[in-house]
Amino acid sequence: MLLTLSYHETAQRPASAAFLRGSDPAAWLRELSRWNLPIHQLACYLVPESIRSVQVAGLFVVAAAPLPADVLEPYGAEADGRLFVPVQATLWPATAPDELAAALLWPRQLLHPSIGLVGFDTEDELSLVTLLDCTAPRATDWSRARPGIVPKPRLQQVRVLAPTVAEVLESFQSDVGTVPLAQLPGLAKNQPGSVRKAFNSLRHRLLTAVLAMIRWLPGLPAAPVVGVLGMVLLVVMAFALLASVVSQLGQGSLGGLIVPLTLLIVRIWRSFSNKDANQTIPTRPVTSARPGIFQRLENWLGGRIDNLEQKRQNEIERLLRLFSENTEEALKYAIPLGGPYQDRGTAPQSARLGLRSTNFNLGGLGGGGRVDTWNLDAYRHNLGLQYGAAATREIAAGRFKKAAYIYAHLLGDYQNAANALEQGGFYREAAALHKDHLRNLPAAAKCLEHGGLLLEAAEIYTELREHEKAGDLYQLLGQTELAARHYERGVSLFLGNQDHPAAARLLADKLADACRAQTVLLDGWASSKQPEVCLRQYFDVLAAQSAANLSAHVQQVFQQHTSAAQRIPLLQVLATVNEKHPAPELLTASRDIAYEVVGTEATAGNMAYLPLLRHFLPDDRLISADCSRFASRQPPRPLATSKLLSSSSAPQLDATIEWISAVTHGHQWVAIGTRDNRLHLARGNWYGHVEYHSWLADMSGVYVLLIADEQHGNTILLRTSEAVVLETKRLPRNKYFSVALTVECPSWLPPWPARVCLLPGGMTATAHLQAATITVQRYLAGGQGLPPFYAQLAVSIDAGEQEWPDELLYRDGYYYSCWGNYAVRWAEKGISQVHEVAEDSQAFQMAWSSYTPKLQLAVFTPFNLLLWEPHQRISKEPLPVYSPNFMVTGDMQFVSAEHLVMLDDSTAVLLRMQEQRYEQIRLIELEHIPVAVLRTINRQQFALLETTGRITLHQIGDE
Numbered sequence: 001m002l003l004t005l006s007y008h009e010t011a012q013r014p015a016s017a018a019f020l021r022g023s024d025p026a027a028w029l030r031e032l033s034r035w036n037l038p039i040h041q042l043a044c045y046l047v048p049e050s051i052r053s054v055q056v057a058g059l060f061v062v063a064a065a066p067l068p069a070d071v072l073e074p075y076g077a078e079a080d081g082r083l084f085v086p087v088q089a090t091l092w093p094a095t096a097p098d099e100l101a102a103a104l105l106w107p108r109q110l111l112h113p114s115i116g117l118v119g120f121d122t123e124d125e126l127s128l129v130t131l132l133d134c135t136a137p138r139a140t141d142w143s144r145a146r147p148g149i150v151p152k153p154r155l156q157q158v159r160v161l162a163p164t165v166a167e168v169l170e171s172f173q174s175d176v177g178t179v180p181l182a183q184l185p186g187l188a189k190n191q192p193g194s195v196r197k198a199f200n201s202l203r204h205r206l207l208t209a210v211l212a213m214i215r216w217l218p219g220l221p222a223a224p225v226v227g228v229l230g231m232v233l234l235v236v237m238a239f240a241l242l243a244s245v246v247s248q249l250g251q252g253s254l255g256g257l258i259v260p261l262t263l264l265i266v267r268i269w270r271s272f273s274n275k276d277a278n279q280t281i282p283t284r285p286v287t288s289a290r291p292g293i294f295q296r297l298e299n300w301l302g303g304r305i306d307n308l309e310q311k312r313q314n315e316i317e318r319l320l321r322l323f324s325e326n327t328e329e330a331l332k333y334a335i336p337l338g339g340p341y342q343d344r345g346t347a348p349q350s351a352r353l354g355l356r357s358t359n360f361n362l363g364g365l366g367g368g369g370r371v372d373t374w375n376l377d378a379y380r381h382n383l384g385l386q387y388g389a390a391a392t393r394e395i396a397a398g399r400f401k402k403a404a405y406i407y408a409h410l411l412g413d414y415q416n417a418a419n420a421l422e423q424g425g426f427y428r429e430a431a432a433l434h435k436d437h438l439r440n441l442p443a444a445a446k447c448l449e450h451g452g453l454l455l456e457a458a459e460i461y462t463e464l465r466e467h468e469k470a471g472d473l474y475q476l477l478g479q480t481e482l483a484a485r486h487y488e489r490g491v492s493l494f495l496g497n498q499d500h501p502a503a504a505r506l507l508a509d510k511l512a513d514a515c516r517a518q519t520v521l522l523d524g525w526a527s528s529k530q531p532e533v534c535l536r537q538y539f540d541v542l543a544a545q546s547a548a549n550l551s552a553h554v555q556q557v558f559q560q561h562t563s564a565a566q567r568i569p570l571l572q573v574l575a576t577v578n579e580k581h582p583a584p585e586l587l588t589a590s591r592d593i594a595y596e597v598v599g600t601e602a603t604a605g606n607m608a609y610l611p612l613l614r615h616f617l618p619d620d621r622l623i624s625a626d627c628s629r630f631a632s633r634q635p636p637r638p639l640a641t642s643k644l645l646s647s648s649s650a651p652q653l654d655a656t657i658e659w660i661s662a663v664t665h666g667h668q669w670v671a672i673g674t675r676d677n678r679l680h681l682a683r684g685n686w687y688g689h690v691e692y693h694s695w696l697a698d699m700s701g702v703y704v705l706l707i708a709d710e711q712h713g714n715t716i717l718l719r720t721s722e723a724v725v726l727e728t729k730r731l732p733r734n735k736y737f738s739v740a741l742t743v744e745c746p747s748w749l750p751p752w753p754a755r756v757c758l759l760p761g762g763m764t765a766t767a768h769l770q771a772a773t774i775t776v777q778r779y780l781a782g783g784q785g786l787p788p789f790y791a792q793l794a795v796s797i798d799a800g801e802q803e804w805p806d807e808l809l810y811r812d813g814y815y816y817s818c819w820g821n822y823a824v825r826w827a828e829k830g831i832s833q834v835h836e837v838a839e840d841s842q843a844f845q846m847a848w849s850s851y852t853p854k855l856q857l858a859v860f861t862p863f864n865l866l867l868w869e870p871h872q873r874i875s876k877e878p879l880p881v882y883s884p885n886f887m888v889t890g891d892m893q894f895v896s897a898e899h900l901v902m903l904d905d906s907t908a909v910l911l912r913m914q915e916q917r918y919e920q921i922r923l924i925e926l927e928h929i930p931v932a933v934l935r936t937i938n939r940q941q942f943a944l945l946e947t948t949g950r951i952t953l954h955q956i957g958d959e
Helices: 025-035 096-103 166-174 194-219 225-249 251-276 293-325 326-334 380-396 402-412 414-423 427-437 441-450 453-461 467-476 480-496 500-510 514-526 531-543 550-560 564-580 584-602 609-613 623-632
Strands: 002-008 019-021 042-050 053-063 076-077 083-086 089-092 108-112 116-120 658-665 668-673 679-685 689-694 704-707 713-722 730-731 741-744 755-758 765-769 773-779 788-791 806-812 813-821 822-827 833-834 845-848 856-859 863-866 879-882 892-895 899-901 906-916 917-925 929-937 942-947 949-953
Touching: 042 108, 042 116, 053 822, 053 845, 076 765, 083 089, 108 765, 166 550, 293 326, 326 380, 326 402, 380 402, 380 414, 380 773, 380 788, 402 414, 414 441, 427 453, 427 658, 427 856, 441 500, 441 609, 453 467, 467 480, 467 500, 480 500, 500 514, 500 531, 500 822, 514 531, 531 564, 550 564, 550 584, 564 584, 584 609, 584 892, 609 623, 658 845, 658 879, 658 929, 658 942, 668 741, 668 929, 689 730, 704 755, 713 755, 755 806, 765 813, 806 899, 813 845, 892 929, 899 929, 899 942, 906 929
Parallel strands: 083 108, 713 741, 879 917
Antiparallel strands: 002 089, 019 053, 019 076, 042 053, 076 083, 108 116, 658 668, 668 679, 679 689, 704 713, 730 741, 755 765, 765 773, 773 788, 806 813, 813 822, 822 833, 845 856, 856 863, 863 879, 892 899, 899 906, 906 917, 929 942, 942 949
16 A cells, blocks of 8 residues: 545644755754753654655654744644644555554654655654764863953833823823803803902902901000001002002002002991091990991991802802713813812912812822812812712723823822722823822732733832832833842742732742752741641642652651651641542552551540541541541540630730731721831631731831621721721631632722722721711722712811821711711711710720620710610710720620620720629739630630730639
C-alpha cells in the first residue's frame, strides 16, 4: 500500500514538530533560540536531500512544548508520535491506527512532501552542542580597548499627559449653555444693573450699621452734642461704606453713587430730627407714652432691613417655584447649600439671585471666593430635595457632568459627585475629586484602575504601600521586572507582619518560587499565628508540583516539624488534605500517623479524638460505631473534650498587639488591634479557638472602630478616621465557626465625622448634620450611591467638636443618633423627634439592647444615664435612670434585658434595672484599660477585653 499526502487549507492537527530548511547550523540555532524553549524539550534529527544523497536538506525538530504560531513548516504527530506529517495534510488512503503503527519500522518517521519517508533511530538524535565550533583562544592584547557608545536607556513606560484643571474646565464648558438674564422669564424681570446692585448692598450695610449705632447712642451721657455726634458718625460710616463699594466697581461708578448716598443720609436725618427740632434731650429718663427719636429711628431702620430680608426670602421661594416649572433654568440660579470651601469672605448682599454657571468646576472646588450669604434655614430642606431630585434625573438622562456639578457645587457632596463622574466614564476627574478634595487615595487608585489608567493607579498603590496590587498592574502593563520588585517588597512586608500564608501565596502564585513558599509555610506551621492554615497551604503548594510525593512530605512533617502539641492539629489538616488531594499513598501514610497519634491519646485516657479515624478509613462504615462502643466501655476518666470557657481558662490574645475595639456576632467575636502601626484582627469563639489576620497599611494616627449589626447581615465594617487601603477579609465558615463573616473597609464611604450604620440587604447608610438638616446617603453593597434624603429637625443643633467615635443605628425604618446635647430620631419620610438629654453639655455614648422585643436605648451624659424607649406610649423622651459618679470613656453594652455594663479607664460597672431605675450591683477593678464588653453564649456571663489582650469572664448575677 502506498501512502500519499492530501493537502487542506486548515490545520488538521496541532503542531508538535518543525522542519528547518537549509544546511546552515547558525540559521538553525537562531531559529531555535527564537522559540525560547528549553533545550531538553527538543529532539533534533538531520534530514538528507533524498534516498540517493546524504547531503543535509534541513533539521527536523520534535518539541515537547507548544511551538510558536509563526513556524514556517509545522508538523503534527500520528500513530502515537511515531509518524510526523505536515499539519495541513492528511494521509491517503485512510488507515486504522493499529494498521499504521504496524507498518512503521523506526521509533520516529518523517513523511516529507518532496523528500519522502525518512526514518530515525534512537541513536540518530543530534546533540545541538555538536553544531558549535569553538576554536582555541588566541593570544590577544585587550588592554587597548576603549569604552564604546553608551546604549540608550530602556523605555520603561509610555504615559498620556494628564490634562490640567483649566483644560478639564474648558472641556466642560461646551456641555452646558448659558442664557442672558434678560431672556430668562420671571427671574430676569427688573434685574438691576451693577450700579444699582452696589447701591442696594450699600443701603443694606448702611442701615445695619446705623441701626447698631442708634442702639448704642442712648447709652451715652445725655447732651445736645449727641445729635451732632450721631450725624458725624452717620456720614463717616456712609462714606466708608461708599469707598469699599467703589473699590469693587471702579472709580467710574463714584459719581453714580454719591448722589443717592447723600439723599439717603438727608432722608434719614430729616425724617427723625425735624419732628423733635424744638425738643431738648432730657438729662435724665422721663416717662412718656410717645417713643423718642432713637426709638423711632430704630423702628424705621429695622423695617427697612426686614423689607430687604423679605425680598431675599421671596427670591428663594421664586427659585423653588422655578424648579417645578423649568429645572434647567432653576439650576443656573441655585444657591450652594454647603461644602468645606464655602464662605471665604462676604460679598455685597443683593435682593436678587444671580446667574450661575452649571458647569462642573473641578478647579473651583478648593478655592471658594466671597459669597453673598443667604439665610436658608427655612428652605434648606426643600432646596436639598430639589437639588437631589435634579441630580438623579441628570444621571438617569446620562448627563453625568451636570449631576456632578449639582452634587459638588450645590450640595457639597463630593463623594456622590465622584460617583457620578465614574458612572459616566470620567475616571481621571473622579480620581482627582477623591485624591485632591476627599483625601481618599484608595478610592482614587481604584477609580483609575477601573478606567484603565493602570500606570497612574499603580503609582498611588505604591504610595499606599500596596505592593502586591501595584505589582499586578505593572504585570498587566508588561513591566515584569518592576512587578517582581513590588512582589518582593510585598513578601517582605507580609513576613514583617508575621503573615506567613499571604507571603507564601505571593511567592508561589506571583513569583513562581515554590521552594521559598514551602520554607515560609513551614515557619508558619511552627509559629502560633494560623499554623493549620500554613500547613494546609504547604501541602497545596506541594500538590501543584507534578513530581511531588505528598506521602513522603507528610512523614517528614510529622517526624521533623511537629511538636507534641501539634499532633492533633496535624491530623485535622491531613483529613482536609486527603479530601482535596486523594491518593492511595497519601491516605496510607496519613492513616499510619492517625493510628499512632490517636492510639497515644487513647492510652492516656483521652477518647475525644477517636472519631478522627473515620477520615482515614473512608471505606469502613462501622468505624464510627466501633470507636463509640470502645470509648463507652472504658472506665470514666477526666475528658479533655471541648467545653465552654471558664473564668480561669479565658483566652489570652497576642499581648504584643494593643487591642482597641471588639464586637460580638452570634456565637463568635472579632477584635482588632495595632502593632508596629499595622492593624491586626482576631476571631474567636467561646470554646477557646482564636485565629488571626492582619493588614499591611500604615495606621499611624488613624482611629479604627468595628461596626457590626447581626440583625442586618454578616458584614463587619472597619470604620477609620482617615482613608486607608484595607483589603476585605472573608472569614469562612468552618468547624470552629458556624457563620462566615466579611470584614471590609469600603473606600467609597465618606470621611469621618459622617456617621455610619448597616442597613438590611447589605446596604450601608451615612448621616451628616448641618444646622437643622440631616443628610442621609445610602449605598448598595458595591458602593453605588442612592439618591440622598433629608430630615428637617425642629431645632438647629450645634454639634460642636465631634468626638470619635459617634453612634448611628437603624431599626424598623427609623434612624437614631446623638448630636451635641440632643438625642435624635428620624425616618426617611421626614418624621423626626429631638430630645434634649443634657444641659450645656453633650451625650457621649449610646447603646441599644438586643434582649428586648422593643427597641431600648441607653444614652450616657456627663450627669445622667438615660433610658430611651421610643415605642413606649407613655413617654417617648429619654428618662434619667442612673446618676453615675464616673465618666464612661470606653464601651457600654447591654448584657441582658435588665443588666448594663459601662467601662471607664480602669473599671467596669455592672448595673441592674429595678423599679425603673438602674442600681450599681458590682464594681470590677481591672489590671489594664478595658476595651470592650462582649456578650457570650452563656446568658449568665459577659466578657471584658483589655488592651493587653486579656479576656476575663464575669457572672451577671450577684456575687
